[in-house]
Amino acid sequence: MILNAGALSLPAPSFSKTGARTGDKAGAKAAVFAVFALAMGLGSARAQLAHNCPAVSNTEFKVNTLVARATGIDEPLKMALDMDAQGNVDVYWVERLGHVKKYTASTKAVSTIATLTFATGDYEGGVTGIVLDPGFKTNHYMYIHRSQGKEGAYTMRVARFKFDGTVLDPASEKVILEFPAQFSRMHTGGAMLFDNKGDMWITTGENQAGEEGTSNTNDLRGKVLRIHPIAFGDAQTPVPGVGTTYTVPTGNLFPAGTAKTRPEIYVMGARNPYSLSVDPVRKVVMWGDIGPDGKGLTEEHNITAVPGNFGYPYFAGNNILLQGTAPASKPMNTNPKNTGLQELPPAIPAVHSYQQEAAITGPIYRYDGYSKSTIKMPPHFDGLWFVTDFQTGQIDTISLNADATAIKAEGRVFSSIRLDRPVDFQQGPDGALYVINYAGWFGAASTTAILRIEYTGSCLPVLPTGLAPIERSLVRADGMSVDITGFDGAFTVIVGDLQGRTLGSYHAHGGSSFDLGAIVGHRAGLYTTRLVSAQGTAVRTVLLGAR
Numbered sequence: 321m322i323l324n325a326g327a328l329s330l331p332a333p334s335f336s337k338t339g340a341r342t343g344d345k346a347g348a349k350a351a352v353f354a355v356f357a358l359a360m361g362l363g364s365a366r367a368q369l370a371h372n373c374p375a376v377s378n379t380e381f382k383v384n385t386l387v388a389r390a391t392g393i394d395e396p397l398k399m400a401l402d403m404d405a406q407g408n409v410d411v412y413w414v415e416r417l418g419h420v421k422k423y424t425a426s427t428k429a430v431s432t433i434a435t436l437t438f439a440t441g442d443y444e445g446g447v448t449g450i451v452l453d454p455g456f457k458t459n460h461y462m463y464i465h466r467s468q469g470k471e472g473a474y475t476m477r478v479a480r481f482k483f484d485g486t487v488l489d490p491a492s493e494k495v496i497l498e499f500p501a502q503f504s505r506m507h508t509g510g511a512m513l514f515d516n517k518g519d520m521w522i523t524t525g526e527n528q529a530g531e532e533g534t535s536n537t538n539d540l541r542g543k544v545l546r547i548h549p550i551a552f553g554d555a556q557t558p559v560p561g562v563g564t565t566y567t568v569p570t571g572n573l574f575p576a577g578t579a580k581t582r583p584e585i586y587v588m589g590a591r592n593p594y595s596l597s598v599d600p601v602r603k604v605v606m607w608g609d610i611g612p613d614g615k616g617l618t619e620e621h622n623i624t625a626v627p628g629n630f631g632y633p634y635f636a637g638n639n640i641l642l643q644g645t646a647p648a649s650k651p652m653n654t655n656p657k658n659t660g661l662q663e664l665p666p667a668i669p670a671v672h673s674y675q676q677e678a679a680i681t682g683p684i685y686r687y688d689g690y691s692k693s694t695i696k697m698p699p700h701f702d703g704l705w706f707v708t709d710f711q712t713g714q715i716d717t718i719s720l721n722a723d724a725t726a727i728k729a730e731g732r733v734f735s736s737i738r739l740d741r742p743v744d745f746q747q748g749p750d751g752a753l754y755v756i757n758y759a760g761w762f763g764a765a766s767t768t769a770i771l772r773i774e775y776t777g778s779c780l781p782v783l784p785t786g787l788a789p790i791e792r793s794l795v796r797a798d799g800m801s802v803d804i805t806g807f808d809g810a811f812t813v814i815v816g817d818l819q820g821r822t823l824g825s826y827h828a829h830g831g832s833s834f835d836l837g838a839i840v841g842h843r844a845g846l847y848t849t850r851l852v853s854a855q856g857t858a859v860r861t862v863l864l865g866a867r
């Protein structure tokens with residue numbers, strides 16, 4: 321589908337570097353936003369590079385259908401993207417009724433790599449999430465989020481599997497996280513992503529549990545979780561001294577050991593956070609929270625750099641009161657079935673709220689001037705937050721400001737594109753935008769598809785200005801972690817031993833931190849890091865395990 325003519329309402333300025341599944345359907349705010357902006361250290365709200373291109377128009381974009389209904393796709397919910405050495409982007413995705421599939425870009429073939437068991441008979445569950453391990457190129461691990469069990473013994477499970485290049489081995493399953501839920505209830509969440517520290521972010525729906533779940537500080541439902549999966553060998557032996565399946569990073573909402581709380585919780589007070597995005601530059605997490613039916617401006621696109629309580633079931637949207645009498649500054653959960661704290665953290669209003677539909681977040685777009693991709697979005701979009709909605713299918717952009725308003729709606733883009741019940745919206749490693757059209761309703765429709773929005777114009781500046789050469793980048797080791805600073809472009813860090821064997825690799829942009837424990841087997845010693853970018857290659861030797 322080619323877009324019709326018509327200019328997009330986006331300027332072409334030069335910027336300084338200062339800076340669903342739905343189931344059913346201002347003073348305090350300013351203070352929260354001020355803290356939000358301060359915590360993120362926000363400077364310039366937009367692009368990190370200057371360009372002199374004119375405004376883009378709808379004629380410069382097209383929609384490429386990678387996987388159509390006729391190709392073999394049924395109730396797709398989440399996807400994971402992986403670029404090969406030739407720059408082709410393969411797509412892995414999960415379907416609600418158990419299938420895990422792969423689109424191989426080089427051949428345009430679709431294959432079923434696994435059919436997994438899941439809890440049958442529940443209303444909205446099934447296989448709901450997928451993410452690739454940060455070291456997927458070398459360890460071939462992927463993680464799947466799905467429902468398991470039956471009434472009375474029903475759980476939501478995140479498990480790791482190994483992919484051999486052709487099939488996902490069911491026998492390789494290692495359960496990472498599992499928690500009880502209620503059978504035949506809606507609102508599952510299920511989105512998963514890794515950040516550039518190797519921490520895994522997971523969204524969980526409130527499972528229609530209300531005060532027993534989303535506002536229960538001792539329950540994992542209705543939350544955004546942050547954990548760090550530990551390394552397992554092929555024999556699935558846990559690493560001694562760090563637990564059995566994951567550790568919890570510091571800086572979540574409740575410190576480990578706090579009575580009546582779960583340390584995995586980063587965000588609580590969510591209803592159905594069905595979509596998720598993590599931005600490595602601003603160090604923020606974004607999610608779309610599908611609001612309650614018939615309650616006005618209660619749909620939420622949320623973004624935060626600090627943990628907190630976003631209010632549900634007592635508040636939604638801009639802290640619209642839904643139930644209870646306690647103020648937003650001191651919500652109370654006095655439900656007799658609550659196993660957590662009664663006095664909850666203050667309710668944070670949504671960053672962007674609107675009339676009841678079904679909010680889906682997309683990425684904060686990051687333009688990569690080093691990428692040789694010819695279909696990446698133009699620099700006009702750099703730093704803009706893309707959002708959409710399951711019901712309307714329209715794509716909007718939001719810019720993030722340093723002032724107390726925190727956001728500024730930039731307006732609709734791709735005005736001729738109408739997505740059909742989008743459930744997942746990501747920036748690909750090639751700089752294009754990838755979308756899953758769910759399209760149906762508990763079943764596929766003719767427009768069920770995986771789409772790629774591509775730029776066909778000529779505004780693709782090659783080198784961002786003001787970047788330090790890769791040779792001047794700094795590499796600092798602390799324990800099993802490595803920090804890379806002093807380089808603002810895109811690069812790949814390849815980790816190897818002193819015998820020249822490659823152990824793993826990560827793709828990153830700008831200053832980044834990496835936990836290398838998993839790929840080096842948590843063995844202290846000397847290792848090499850090879851930083852590869854369009855500006856060249858730099859090799860460093862680091863000592864891991866020393867603090």
